[in-house]
Every structure is written in structure tokens, then in C-alpha cells.
Amino acid sequence: EEQLVQSGAEVKKSGESLRISCEGSGDGDTFELFWVSWVRQMPGKGLEWIGHIKPSDSQVRYSPSFEGHVTISVDKSLNTVYLQWGSLQASDNGIYYCAREPSYPTLNGYFNDAFDLWGQGTLVTVSS
Amino acid sequence: DVQMTQFPSSLSASLGDRVTISCRASEMFGDSLAWYQQRPGKVPTLLIYAVSRLQQGVSSRFSGAGSVTEFTLTISSLQPEDAATYYCQKYNIVPLTFGGGTKVEI
Numbered sequence: 401e402e403q404l405v406q407s408g409a410e411v412k413k414s415g416e417s418l419r420i421s422c423e424g425s426g427d428g429d430t431f432e433l434f435w436v437s438w439v440r441q442m443p444g445k446g447l448e449w450i451g452h453i454k455p456s457d458s459q460v461r462y463s464p465s466f467e468g469h470v471t472i473s474v475d476k477s478l479n480t481v482y483l484q485w486g487s488l489q490a491s492d493n494g495i496y497y498c499a500r501e502p503s504y505p506t507l508n509g510y511f512n513d514a515f516d517l518w519g520q521g522t523l524v525t526v527s528s
Numbered sequence: 529d530v531q532m533t534q535f536p537s538s539l540s541a542s543l544g545d546r547v548t549i550s551c552r553a554s555e556m557f558g559d560s561l562a563w564y565q566q567r568p569g570k571v572p573t574l575l576i577y578a579v580s581r582l583q584q585g586v587s588s589r590f591s592g593a594g595s596v597t598e599f600t601l602t603i604s605s606l607q608p609e610d611a612a613t614y615y616c617q618k619y620n621i622v623p624l625t626f627g628g629g630t631k632v633e634i
Contacts, residue, residue, distance in 0.1 A: 437624065439572075446629040447564075447572065447615055452622075463623045464529070497571065501619070512620045514562035514577040521571060 402426035404436075404498050404519035411525045412488050419484035420522045422498030432456055435501040435512055436481045438472060441521075442494040452501065452512075453481055488526045495521045530557050530618055534627035541634060545606045549630045551616035553597040560620040563592055563601045566629075567612040575614075576601065608634060 407421040422436060437452040451462035455474045462472070473482045481498060499515035531554040541547050551561070563576040574583045576592035579599060589604045603610055611634045616627040 439626075446613075447566075447617075447626040449624040449626065452624075461622050499572075514560075514574055514617065514619050515564070515572075516574050516577075516583070518571045518573070 402517060404500060404517055406496075406498060406519040406522045409523040409525070411527070414488055414490055414526055414528045416488050416526075417484070417486050418488055418524065419482050420496060420524070421480050421482050422519050423478065423480045424500075425479070433503060435503050436474075437499045437501055437515060438470075438481075438483045439497045439499055439515075440466075440494050441497065442491075445494075447497075450483070450496075454503070455479075455481060488524075490526050490528050492524060492526050495523050497521045529623055530554050530625055532616055532618055532625050532627040534614075534616055534630050536630060537628065538631040538633065541606050541632065543606055543608065543634060547603045547606055547610075547632060549601045549614055549616075549632075551594075551599045551601070551627050553599075553618065556596055557618050557621060559595070560618060561592075561594070561599050562617045562619055563590075564615045564617065565610075565612045566615065567609075572615065577619075603632075606632075606634060610634065 405423045435452045435454045438450040440448045450466045453460045453472045460472050471484045498519040500517040502513040504511045533552045559579045561579045564572040566572040580592040591602050613629045613631045615629050618625045
């Protein structure tokens with residue numbers, strides 16, 4: 401069974417750095433044929449798309465709301481995607497999910513489908 | 529960027545009721561529209577993609593419809609396990625955008 405397994409909960413202070421991970425496991429090429437997105441859910445709030453990465457060639461695209469504050473990266477040898485902060489803020493509190501986007505080549509590039517597989521979430525708590 | 533607005537933000541209905549949730553886009557973007565269900569304390573799961581295609585394993589009580597900028601998710605006969613928050617999402621073209629969510633209470 402294919403899964404996205406995320407790293408455990410983190411408790412940090414404002415200004416500290418942090419990297420959380422999302423590992424693809426199971427049968428099949430979890431990462432070769434997919435993009436991987438990160439989604440934030442602040443306490444009691446809705447879902448916000450942060451950005452995504454194409455693990456096969458490390459292309460990254462960010463939401464304007466998060467660009468410059470987070471970095472998405474990948475280690476193909478470990479089948480693992482990362483989300484990192486150089487300096488956490490209290491507003492970074494929340495649950496962070498990774499999610500898989502199936503990707504299909506087209507004449508004009510790629511078509512990315514809806515998020516068909518999600519990680520279990522990583523709770524990030526930032527204290528001031 | 530395309531904004532996705534869901535309404536209502538919450539609703540209360542009875543078992544067996546037919547429930548419809550709406551999602552409006554600020555501009556046209558094609559048919560890359562998905563619906564997700566998030567039960568309390570759980571991970572979101574994909575219900576519908578491409579406006580009306582049911583994800584494998586999802587109950588046929590769920591259906592999606594719409595076009596241009598107006599989309600709907602309908603639950604034909606509300607069941608206890610349908611108590612959740614539902615999100616629409618525009619995908620494929622970045623930025624990928626979620627609606628604000630609709631909480632369904634039973």
C-alpha cells in the first residue's frame with residue numbers, strides 16, 4: 401500500500417529553524433510520476449496550499465503567500481520531500497500535510513491531477 | 529489569482545436529507561475542480577475530481593456538478609459518517625486554491 405509518512409510533531413520557539421519531512425513508501429513509483437504538495441491548516445481553520453515540488457527534477461512552485469518564508473526540497477535517494485523554515489514565527493503554528501498530485505505529460509507540458517494521497521500531518525507548535 | 533468561495537460556511541441537516549454545498553470561482557479556470565472531505569481530527573480525503581468524477585472507493589451518495597465558475601457538491605442522503613468539513617479546490621494551474629470550507633453537522 402502506497403503511503404506518505406510524515407515526521408513527528410515539533411515544538412519550537414520563534415526565530416528557530418525547522419525542517420519537516422514526507423517520505424513516500426509502498427509499491428510503485430510514488431515520486432517519479434507525481435508532484436508533492438505541502439498544505440497548511442492553522443488551528444481551527446481551513447486548508448492553504450503552500451507549494452509543490454516535482455521530485456524527478458526538483459522543480460518547485462510556491463504560493464505567493466508563502467514564497468520567501470519556506471523552502472521545499474527533495475532527496476530522491478530517500479524518496480523524501482522536505483518543508484523547511486529558516487526562522488519560524490508564531491503564525492506558523494498549525495498542521496502541515498503533504499499530498500500527492502498525479503502528473504501526466506501533455507503536448508504543452510504536464511497536467512497535475514487532484515490530491516489523491518495525503519500524509520498523516522505534522523503538528524508544528526511555535527511559541528514566542 | 530483565482531479565488532474560491534464556498535457557501536454556506538456551515539449547515540445543519542438531518543439523517544437522510546439531501547445536502548448541497550456550493551463553490552464559486554472568481555474567474556474561469558476549466559474543469560480542474562475537486563472536493564475533499566475532512567472528518568474531525570482526520571486527514572482530508574479526495575471525494576470528487578474533474579468537477580464530477582467520483583474517486584475510487586467513495587460512496588455514490590456523493591456527486592459533483594457545475595461549470596464555468598459555479599460548482600456544487602451534493603450528498604444525496606445524509607449519513608452519520610458524513611459529518612465533516614468539505615473543501616473545494618482548484619488544481620493543476622498554480623496557485624492551487626482551496627475554498628474556505630463548509631462544515632456539515634447532523
